[in-house]
Amino acid sequence: MQNIFRNLPSVNQLLESEPLKKLVDSVNHTVVADGVRNFLDDFRQQVTDKAGEINIPTPQEMADSIADFLKAEEVPYLRKVINGTGIILHTGLGRAPLAKQAIAAVSEISQGYASVEIDLNSGGRGQRAKAVERLLCELTGAEAAVIVNNNAAATMLTLSAMAGGKEVIVSRGQLIEIGGSYRLPDVMECSGSKLREVGTTNKTHPADYENAINENTGALLKVHPSNFEVVGFTKTVSTKEMAAIAHKHGLPLIDDVGSGALIDYSQFGLMDEPIVQDSLNEGADIALFSGDKLIGGPQCGIIVGKSKWIKTILANPLMRAMRVDKMTLAALHATLLLYRDQETVMTQVPILRMLSMPVANLKMRADKVAAQIASSSAVEACEVVQERSMLGGGSLPTQKIPTWCVSISAYGSIDSLTEKLRKCEPAIMGRVQKDRLILDMRTVDVSEDLHLVEAFATIS
Numbered sequence: 001m002q003n004i005f006r007n008l009p010s011v012n013q014l015l016e017s018e019p020l021k022k023l024v025d026s027v028n029h030t031v032v033a034d035g036v037r038n039f040l041d042d043f044r045q046q047v048t049d050k051a052g053e054i055n056i057p058t059p060q061e062m063a064d065s066i067a068d069f070l071k072a073e074e075v076p077y078l079r080k081v082i083n084g085t086g087i088i089l090h091t092g093l094g095r096a097p098l099a100k101q102a103i104a105a106v107s108e109i110s111q112g113y114a115s116v117e118i119d120l121n122s123g124g125r126g127q128r129a130k131a132v133e134r135l136l137c138e139l140t141g142a143e144a145a146v147i148v149n150n151n152a153a154a155t156m157l158t159l160s161a162m163a164g165g166k167e168v169i170v171s172r173g174q175l176i177e178i179g180g181s182y183r184l185p186d187v188m189e190c191s192g193s194k195l196r197e198v199g200t201t202n203k204t205h206p207a208d209y210e211n212a213i214n215e216n217t218g219a220l221l222k223v224h225p226s227n228f229e230v231v232g233f234t235k236t237v238s239t240k241e242m243a244a245i246a247h248k249h250g251l252p253l254i255d256d257v258g259s260g261a262l263i264d265y266s267q268f269g270l271m272d273e274p275i276v277q278d279s280l281n282e283g284a285d286i287a288l289f290s291g292d293k294l295i296g297g298p299q300c301g302i303i304v305g306k307s308k309w310i311k312t313i314l315a316n317p318l319m320r321a322m323r324v325d326k327m328t329l330a331a332l333h334a335t336l337l338l339y340r341d342q343e344t345v346m347t348q349v350p351i352l353r354m355l356s357m358p359v360a361n362l363k364m365r366a367d368k369v370a371a372q373i374a375s376s377s378a379v380e381a382c383e384v385v386q387e388r389s390m391l392g393g394g395s396l397p398t399q400k401i402p403t404w405c406v407s408i409s410a411y412g413s414i415d416s417l418t419e420k421l422r423k424c425e426p427a428i429m430g431r432v433q434k435d436r437l438i439l440d441m442r443t444v445d446v447s448e449d450l451h452l453v454e455a456f457a458t459i460s
């Protein structure tokens with residue numbers, strides 16, 4: 001045993017080895033030296049505990065395993081992913097990628113100080129979101145706007161401010177659950193408003209709302225059933241009809257639009273996505289939506305509508321708990337500016353660029369990528385197939401957009417291939433369909449095609 005200890009390489013010897021020298025340069029000397037000492041301590045302990053049974057690694061093997069261990073620790077939790085799933089707003093992958101203008105704005109604003117609550121014209125105190133709120137009013141036709149953390153926060157804050165302690169009437173066909181942790185009845189309960197369900201799952205009539213109104217009613221709430229569809233014998237009450245009923249009784253109508261389309265998505269073949277401007281035009285007093293769904297901006301929740309109600313919302317104590325930071329404001333402002341020009345927005349907002357990408361273009365890229373990855377030693381066969389992309393992000397799963405994909409069968413199991421791809425840098429995610437890995441070119445940025453090819457060249 002003494003012999004083994006005497007023959008162990010020294011800390012300095014290991015630090016001079018190729019893999020660890022590289023890590024000292026890229027990480028830092030103290031971290032790597034500590035890693036080496038810990039490894040040697042552990043190793044001595046193992047030898048003491050079970051001398052004779054242990055295989056003595058060469059100094060090179062030791063250096064390699066220390067380097068592997070330290071590298072595994074170094075990998076940040078959030079890693080860049082190439083999205084080959086074909087789901088455009090993939091909640092697991094962070095929903096909308098930001099426009100380069102938004103990224104530049106975040107970078108500039110966060111590097112130093114910014115006029116977050118200072119009015120640079122007067123030198124006095126300013127409101128943190130004023131410029132963005134003005135832009136939201138310009139784009140949606142609203143009188144006023146508020147920005148909070150996400151649409152769940154927008155819903156909770158709005159209900160608390162406008163109908164806390166009162167009843168809010170909702171159709172049974174609109175009591176939605178989105179992505180597991182968002183359930184409307186639970187959000188309502190947290191807001192301190194009382195859910196008053198009316199109608200049935202498939203049919204709700206104007207009279208159902210009328211009959212439920214009483215002296216305890218605080219508001220009527222309409223919710224876009226983003227991620228499901230009721231077909232067959234159905235009846236819903238339109239925004240116009242609901243607004244008329246609410247206003248007749250002096251009550252406000254709150255409309256949770258969900259994805260927050262500022263333009264018409266039917267041009268991409270996606271029907272049924274309500275447009276924020278329409279909701280306000282049809283009489284909603286307040287409309288709520290997400291910033292990182294169909295707008296293609298940062299995660300946030302947007303509340304637009306009548307000044308009177310926005311004032312009430314701003315005065316609610318929850319407002320301070322849900323307000324956004326300067327980076328979100330900068331990113332949202334830069335994204336919304338792109339909406340001032342119909343053509344700019346299509347090419348500059350990544351999700352709109354993906355949605356408007358012509359299929360012929362996708363086929364060409366799929367052909368090229370398939371030809372190049374076919375020679376990978378991990379790939380048994382590879383072909384180009386016509387498929388359908390999905391919008392995702394809690395939007396209707398039945399609405400799909402034609403696309404072209406690379407379809408791969410692997411030597412060995414498909415699970416082992418997907419695992420290797422997840423460990424690539426950047427990580428690559430696709431979808432598995434009948435033992436084949438499908439990579440949808442619509443959600444892969446053109447600039448990432450080369451990374452795909454390179455990743456397949458390195459795995460085996």
Ligand SMILES: *Cc1c(COP(=O)(O)O)cnc(C)c1O
Pocket residue numbers: 150151152153178182223224225226256257258259289290291300301393394
């Ligand atoms: C997505 C969605 C929400 C939740 O929005 P988050 O921004 O994820 O909090 C709420 N309501 C509707 C109708 C939605 O589509």
